[in-house]
Amino acid sequence: MITRFAPSPTGYLHIGGARTALFNWLLARQQGGKMLLRIEDTDRERSTDAAIAAIIDGMQWLGLTWDGDTIYQFARAGRHREVAEAMLAKGAAYKCYASAQELEEMRDLARKEGRPPRYDGRWRELGGTQAEADALAEGRKPVVRLKAPREGETVIQDKVQGEVRFPNKDLDDLILLRSDGTPTYMLAVVVDDHDMGVTQIIRGDDHLTNAARQTHIYQAMGWEVPAFAHIPLIHGPDGAKLSKRHGALGVDAYRAMGYLPEALRNYLARLGWSQGDREFFSTPDLIEAFSLDQVHRSPARFDYAKLENMNGQYMRATSDEALLAIFLETLPYLPNGEALAAQVDETKKAQLLRSMAGLKERAKTLVELADGANFLFAQRPLSYDAKATEILKPEAKAHLAALAPRFAALTDWTAAATEEVVRAYVAETGAKLGQVAQPLRAALTGRGTSPGIFDVIEVLGREEALGRIADAAA
C-alpha cells in the first residue's frame, strides 16, 4: 500500500492536515507500505518556502516520517502538460476559448435556472472549425478542458464514505491546462498520484466531489483509479470547519502550548475514529488498531479541554528522565523558554530531575511544567504572586522567622530532616502544619502551588533556601 500526504504550502501545517497526515502514516505503517510526501506548490502566488519548512518541521515534530524524497509538484509541470497533450491527441480533452466574462454569464444563468453553476461545454466539438479560427484571430488563448462524460453517473467506492454516486450531468468539463499552459491542481494530482504509484488516497472530505472529477481523468488515461478515503474535517467549537478564527493553529503552536507529540497523536486519532470505549492508544497500538472503516463520517469538534487532560495523563505516565529530555528539547519553543533554556546547566538539570515527579503531577502541559519549575530559575529576591502575597501575612512571617534558625542549625540538608524540624515546631507551638507549610511554600517559590514543600527545600539547597526564607520573613 502506498499512501501520500499532499499539502499545499500556503501556510503552516494546520491541525486538520496533521490528522490527515497521521491517518496516512498510520495505515502505511500498519500495512508495511509507504507514505509519500508531495508538496503541492503549483500556486506560485501563494506558495512559500517558509510554509514548506513549517510543514516539514511540523511533521518531524509529530514524528510522521515519510518515505523517499519529497516531491514538488511544480517541478513536474512538464509531465503534467505532456499528459494533457496526450489527452488532447486522443480526443479526451479539447481547447476552450470562452472568456472569463462568458464563464461568469454561464454560471449566473445556471444558478438562475436552478442548476449547479457549471461550464456548458460549448467548445466541446468546435476544434478545427471557423469558430476556433476566429477566436485565434482575436488572439484568444485557450484552456484545455477534459471532455467528461455527460450521461450516466460516476460512482466512488470510498473506504469511509461508502458508495457515493454523482450524476455526470452535474460534473462539468474541468480545466486541465490554463490559458498560460500551466497545469491545474486537478490534472497535477491525478498525474502525480498515478506516477508515484499511490494506491490509497486519504484526504479531507472537502475533496469528495473532486474524487468523481478526478476519476474521469483516470478513466480518460486508462489508468487504475486508486482507493479513496475521504475523512471528515475537524470542526471548531461552533461546528464550522476549523479555521483561523477558531485558532486553528499550525502544529508548531501546539508544540509551543506544551503538548507532547504522542499525546497529540492519540488525541487526533481518537477524534473521529474510535474502537469501542478505549481512549488511550500508544503509537504502536495505534498503528496496529487503526482502520479506515472505523473512521466516522460525521465531523468532530476540537476540544482543548480533552486534549489537555490527555496530555496531562501522558506526562504523568512518562518517566521523569524521559519527560525531562522532552522538556529540555521543547523548552526553546515555549513562551519565554529561550531565556530559561539559556540558564540550564548540569545543576539545573539535576534539580529539575529531582523535582520532576512533583512537577509533572501538577502540570497538564509543558508550559505548566515550566511554570511550576520557575522557582528553580528565579533569582532572589523573589516576586510573589497574589496567592503567595496573601499567604505571607505577619503571623506567617513570624513562623518563618522562628523556623529560620532551626533550619540553619541543620547539619543534614534533606527533605526528611527539614520535615522533622517543621513537625517538631508544629508540635511545640500547636500550629497547624498548613499554617507553616504554606508560608514556606510562598517564601521559597513565590507561589501558592508547588511540589511537596520539603522536596523544594532540599532541591533549592541550604544557602538559597535560607536566603529565600529570610527574604520573606523580613
Added chain:
RNA sequence: GCGCCCAUCGUCUAGCGGUCUAGGACGUCGCCCUUUCACGGCGAAAACAGGGGUUCGAGUCCCCUUGGGCGCGCCA
C-alpha cells in the same frame, strides 16, 4: 440555488433489532484524602433532533421534516 455528507449527554464517543430504567471519557458540580495546588477515590446532574412507517419489539432499518457541514474557480 444545486449536489453530496452528517445527526446519542456541553464535547469525544459505546451502541451494529430485544442484554438500554442508553455505557465510558473530558468538562461541570458535590464529598473524601491532604501542608496548598494537583493526583487519586467515591458520587451527581447531563443525550437517542421531530414526525411518520417496518416489526411482536427501534437509539439501532426505511421515508419525510428540521438542523448542521462540505462542495460547486484559468485556488489547491
